[in-house]
Amino acid sequence: MQRPDDATEVHLNGYDKAVQRYLEHPRGALVRKFLSLQIKNILYYQAELNHLEKDLNDCIRADAQSRAPANASLPQHTIDLQTSWWHLYITENSEQWELLKKIRSTLTEYQTALVRLSQIEKLGRPHRLDMRLARDYFCDKENGPNIESNEISFWTDETLPDSEFVALFTNDDERNKDLDKLTLWIIQKLEWCHYNILERYRKATCAGRGGGKPTFKYDVRRIADTVSLATLISAPLINFAAMLALYSIKDMKARLAIILVFTQIFSIIMSALTNNRTATMFAATTAYSAVLVVFVGNPNAN
Missing domain, CATH: 1.10.287 (Helix Hairpins)
Structure with missing residues (x-):
């Protein structure tokens, strides 16, 4: 009897294949942050709160003009609502309280959008080479994920700047921030040299189930040690x-x-x-x- 482990490996396609590619190559896990939409959303929240603030101030002035001395024989809405949160809370059909509840929820959403945008901006910026590989991967009809073109059309839009994308995981800049400038420069040039010259001569380290180009692994620490040794000699x-x-x-x-x-x-x-x-x-x-x-x-x- 054939065990499940011996079964034929499931062929991945579509979004499952893209997920597998991101898991196999965390550095290339890039997504679009839709910065213009996020800013527009924040501006809409800001405009909505501005209108709500004006409505609340008008409502407070209207209530202040119609208020009367607090007396049990008077209707509840005539009590000065600015001096008591409790009366504002228990007053039936209070326009002030309804506006405050609307402002409270909108203000929370506005602040959440601000904080989330600031957190997104702290994510790693993609390297130019990673951007090129990601565009090639999603546009590759043979080894790519074959997702509907209208759902990934931004990968083919050359007008979108690299700053419109972020790296989901910590990029090499964070992992290698303790390296000196010369070593980082050599690593960047080695990447360019590999994909333009050395790729045809080196054997892939791992093909992966996520498709796309096969991967090649270079030991960053070994490169750093080589640069350090050359520096000590020179x-x-x-x-x-x-x-x-x-x-x-x-x-x-x-x-x-x-x-x-x-x-x-x-x-x-x-x-x-x-x-x-x-x-x-x-x-x-x-x-x-x-x-x-x-x-x-x-x-x-x-």
């Missing part, structure tokens, strides 16, 4: 080149020019290899140039 060579140039050249003006050039190189390297603030890099550059000046001023340098 850093002493740069310092040695500066000292060798200062030792070999006798003309003082040429030496000062060399100090300027190597100080600028040091500043650029510090900016690329670290995430320090400007003040920290300025202090480090000043200290480095001071060391070179001391080397020039040393009478034993020659």
